[in-house]
Amino acid sequence: MADPGVAGMVGLGIDLRRVVFVPTPGTAWPSVVGELIDGADMVLVRCEQQIAHPIARNLVAKARDRQVTLVIVTSTPEQWPLPSDVELSISGATWSGADGGYGHFVSRRATVSASGRRGAVREHVAALWLPSSDGDVAVATR
Amino acid sequence: MDRLVAVGCPDLTDEGARGEQLRTFAKVVEAVGELCPWVEPIRLGLAVFPVRGPSRLLGGDDAVVSAVANALAQVDPSVVIEIGVAPGLFAAQLAARRGLLISAEALPEFLAPWPISVLARPELASVLPRLGLRTLGQFAELHHREVFSRFGADAAMCLQVAKGEVGELSGLRDPSIGRRLRSLTASASPLPSQTTFLGGMGLADERLAVAARRLQAQLGPESVMVGYDHGGRSPLDQASLVPFGSRPVVTSHEAPWPGRLPSPSPMTVFTDARAAQVFDGEGDQVLIDDAGLLSAEPARCTVNGGSERRVINWAGPWPLLEAWWEAPRHRARLQLLLTPATAILLVFEAGSWWLEAVYD
Numbered sequence: 001m002a003d004p005g006v007a008g009m010v011g012l013g014i015d016l017r018r019v020v021f022v023p024t025p026g027t028a029w030p031s032v033v034g035e036l037i038d039g040a041d042m043v044l045v046r047c048e049q050q051i052a053h054p055i056a057r058n059l060v061a062k063a064r065d066r067q068v069t070l071v072i073v074t075s076t077p078e079q080w081p082l083p084s085d086v087e088l089s090i091s092g093a094t095w096s097g098a099d100g101g102y103g104h105f106v107s108r109r110a111t112v113s114a115s116g117r118r119g120a121v122r123e124h125v126a127a128l129w130l131p132s133s134d135g136d137v138a139v140a141t142r
Numbered sequence: 143m144d145r146l147v148a149v150g151c152p153d154l155t156d157e158g159a160r161g162e163q164l165r166t167f168a169k170v171v172e173a174v175g176e177l178c179p180w181v182e183p184i185r186l187g188l189a190v191f192p193v194r195g196p197s198r199l200l201g202g203d204d205a206v207v208s209a210v211a212n213a214l215a216q217v218d219p220s221v222v223i224e225i226g227v228a229p230g231l232f233a234a235q236l237a238a239r240r241g242l243l244i245s246a247e248a249l250p251e252f253l254a255p256w257p258i259s260v261l262a263r264p265e266l267a268s269v270l271p272r273l274g275l276r277t278l279g280q281f282a283e284l285h286h287r288e289v290f291s292r293f294g295a296d297a298a299m300c301l302q303v304a305k306g307e308v309g310e311l312s313g314l315r316d317p318s319i320g321r322r323l324r325s326l327t328a329s330a331s332p333l334p335s336q337t338t339f340l341g342g343m344g345l346a347d348e349r350l351a352v353a354a355r356r357l358q359a360q361l362g363p364e365s366v367m368v369g370y371d372h373g374g375r376s377p378l379d380q381a382s383l384v385p386f387g388s389r390p391v392v393t394s395h396e397a398p399w400p401g402r403l404p405s406p407s408p409m410t411v412f413t414d415a416r417a418a419q420v421f422d423g424e425g426d427q428v429l430i431d432d433a434g435l436l437s438a439e440p441a442r443c444t445v446n447g448g449s450e451r452r453v454i455n456w457a458g459p460w461p462l463l464e465a466w467w468e469a470p471r472h473r474a475r476l477q478l479l480l481t482p483a484t485a486i487l488l489v490f491e492a493g494s495w496w497l498e499a500v501y502d
Contacts, residue, residue, distance in 0.1 A: 039353025
């Protein structure tokens with residue numbers, strides 16, 4: 001069992017007063033996501049398993065209707081059965097800052113690729129700091 | 143469901159004509175707060191804190207209970223104090239009445255003999271006994287769907303509480319308790335301004351609050367959580383999730399915590415115990431000695447019985463020098479970079495390593 005790292009979110013500048021978490025929605029999760037789409041401007045769903053096509057379609061339709069951003073986090077792309085407007089994937093992430101007992105994890109460099117449909121058909125690949133040593137997200141230039 | 147230590151003061155459930163009971167209760171909360179910084183006043187005469195951290199440090203729930211009892215005996219020996227431990231707020235307050243320590247496995251058995259009236263639902267307390275259901279155990283044998291369709295969502299929530307599936311029941315918490323206690327100390331130590339979730343922040347927040355309450359009505363108060371940043375030492379202590387609506391959300395980094403882990407904090411923090419082992423290049427266990435030094439350079443690591451992985455780099459250890467409970471403790475944290483690429487945070491305590499968090 002794991003909790004979202006709330007302290008880490010504060011570090012990224014997320015205002016905890018504007019976020020609610022439903023860590024264990026159980027089998028009722030599609031209706032939970034539906035309720036959250038009614039209430040929030042952005043809903044982030046972490047998939048633990050394959051999502052059935054009709055459920056995905058309903059959620060997307062509802063999110064589009066309410067003009068809510070729906071972010072689906074999966075461990076493999078196949079878990080979400082529908083094409084997305086934008087697909088982001090992360091690879092080759094590594095932390096720097098730890099050095100034989102000295103220092104501490106400071107920044108993480110990762111390769112992020114973005115593809116999708118409509119205006120995002122062309123795939124973009126970029127090396128990003130997630131986070132940078134300043135705690136921000138930044139393009140890695142070196 | 144976190145196991146909670148409940149500290150009850152049965153004589154301090156009213157404010158008192160001149161607020162004297164409230165002041166005594168504030169002293170109790172303060173004294174418990176010196177033992178455990180995350181003590182949470184629930185209502186007049188009841189405060190709780192999670193037992194897990196103190197129990198690991200002190201070597202058991204018994205030790206935590208006696209530490210609290212000793213501390214409170216020094217505050218005011220005339221105050222009646224009841225202490226109990228159980229999973230979830232509802233069971234913890236009942237355990238305090240009996241002075242019992244209840245494990246997660248023993249929870250349904252502990253709840254079963256209590257009368258329906260402990261749910262504080264007058265309608266259920268009058269209807270259920272007429273159906274022959276006098277105890278929580280008898281009530282718990284009903285099916286969720288039946289109770290929901292016949293008595294409604296609130297009764298269905300009571301059923302989950304009676305079954306021991308859910309630890310919170312609406313009505314247990316007095317939303318004004320924080321403000322009332324603060325009013326006593328406001329002149330002495332001004333607290334940072336606290337904004338509640340709604341806090342007059344506009345329509346968007348209100349819309350989310352409505353959705354959150356609807357989910358809580360369906361799934362129980364613990365289903366919807368908000369982040370609460372205490373500013374403590376470890377990722378687990380620094381911030382936690384509390385039920386939506388249970389307390390104001392504070393984001394204050396004013397408390398200077400020595401030994402606090404350097405930023406950035408990990409994004410996944412484990413709530414269950416995951417054992418880890420660290421080995422040096424010779425295959426010997428790496429330990430941390432009393433001086434807070436590693437016995438050897440870490441070379442390999444296993445987590446939760448998984449396969450052995452190579453350590454690419456590491457930082458720390460950071461010893462935690464805490465005077466909590468005045469018991470001598472040697473705890474330290476270590477950041478490890480493993481291959482395939484994973485960054486983890488381990489904690490070393492009493493000769494063993496535990497996985498605390500992942501930087502993902």
